[in-house]
Amino acid sequence: MGDLTEDPAFAATTFVVIDFEATTPKGYPAQPIEVAALALRYESGAWAAGRQFSSLIQPPAFAPVTPAVTAQTGLTPEQVSQAPSPAEALGALDRRFAAGKQYLLVAQHAATEANIIYNQREHCPALARIDLLDTVPLARYLVPGLHNYQLDTLLAHFSIKQPADRHRAYADVEVTAQVFIRLVSAADGNPELSDLAALVKIAGRTAKWNLPVQGGLFDI
Template sequence: MGSLTEDPAFRATTFVVIDFETTTPTGFPAQPIEVAALALRCEDGAWKETGRSASLIRPPAFAPVTPADTAQTGLTAEQLQQAPTPAQALGALDRRLAVGTPYLLVAQHAATEAGIIHHQAEHCPTLARTDLLDTIPLAKHLIPGLANYKLDTLLAHFGIPQPADRHRAPADVDVTAKVFLHLISAAENDPQLLDLAALVKTAGRTAKANRPIQADLFDA
């Protein structure tokens, strides 16, 4: 391994790969119906899984599971009737984040996950204050010239088999984690990605809760 994974800040960070499945009601933001997370640390030159979590989530009445949602995920309204509420599921995940530990969330198209978390921030305040890394800009930097940077395209590029339950959060987290590790391996040979700060500059996304509040432009 090269300089990136030898950087003390990189090695001190726990990378939490996260994925949501959602239903998207008209006039409302996407509502989570499943979440999965996988925590990884780079220790002594090797990656170690330090935690794993997955839960179904019961959507609110204004965001019922539609046939299109079921076609995409395989999840049905009946399966989610007795699932934990967003407060229960996301609260449980939030409590797994240890105070004082540096975390970065990792997601494919992190804007989606960032938006979901932001709208559920009352249930997961620690998660909502955790910044993100997006595999898409990182892949664009490291593997220029692909036709697109969708997850399926990156899986094919790296020779990662499609999971049978693709579009379920636990399966998507597993394959996104594999893509992330392949990208970090490629980053070891990139002179522009020598430390965590450079990685964040290339592929980071600041959590909305951490963004500065702009003064009103029309203040007298």
Template structure:
């Protein structure tokens, strides 16, 4: 797989969000981190970035969230808005480069990006790879496939600031590299297309819009 031209021409961008989960609304991002990787016979880091993001008033920071992440409402009030932070991230993606996003439980990141797509239209069009189905294929039989379980299985040190986006991105990148090595050695995938078949997730902005079946026409004016 790692000799495949398409694989070597792809920049894999590991991404992680921390978010609040207000009742009645989609999750709202309060921190994002990315770490970009390319493979040319060995893995090379080609960029990284992180930003706090100010949550809207309807998505306040709770004591439980602060206990888990260490982020406080006061810190986040001084952060860039979602429009500012995500537009800045979006500008880092070049139009002439092939990208795939990489995330642990990619559905979470996919949903957050989709709901913020007006601020990051280029990012919103990038498809994803999910480390969970890849791990299930490469290391079957684990009792679960949570990030902490996978880190322990591979002997990857638990970061002191686990549940902060930069730390989670760093260890997810290590996990991704271990899984790619296993998939390559075991013949689980022989190309980028094979990897996508195992672990790919289409970005919601790229999903076809389907008309509702049997939709009724509006009633004619009497």
């Protein structure tokens, strides 16, 4: 392909597409009720899918699954009532990340995932240190002129079939991965996106745990 996929830093990176479904109780941040992830590597001129992960997550008592959440995701209070706790589910995902390897998380509207991960960082410290790529600004740059950059719009633009269980975490991960692959293919022919650093400049989001802490005015 082009310069981007020939960049050694790009080739050395495992891209982990991630998605959460969540419930957002009044007065609290979003609480995850499902997570899914899929590892992608670009090797020998082609994409290779690696390990995948999916788990329901039992929300705290103050964050019940509401009828609105059920209408969107299909998940019911009964389904999550016996699910693993956030510590169990996110801890299991966290152990998938090997020390010393280079990762980037990929998400559609990555601020949502970044906030959930940061708020759950005690359960997933390795995951919480990984920076993100957001498919929304990347798509805006590479596919200008769409009326919006929601996932459904990008699926239609790239002729990617809507999954039957859209708004479940793993279904959304699979189609987001397809969108990301299409976007990388478009970027590969763009001389302004010749390496991973250029991609990150356009679509990167620093993990909140990696941001510098601003000390108070009178801190000693």
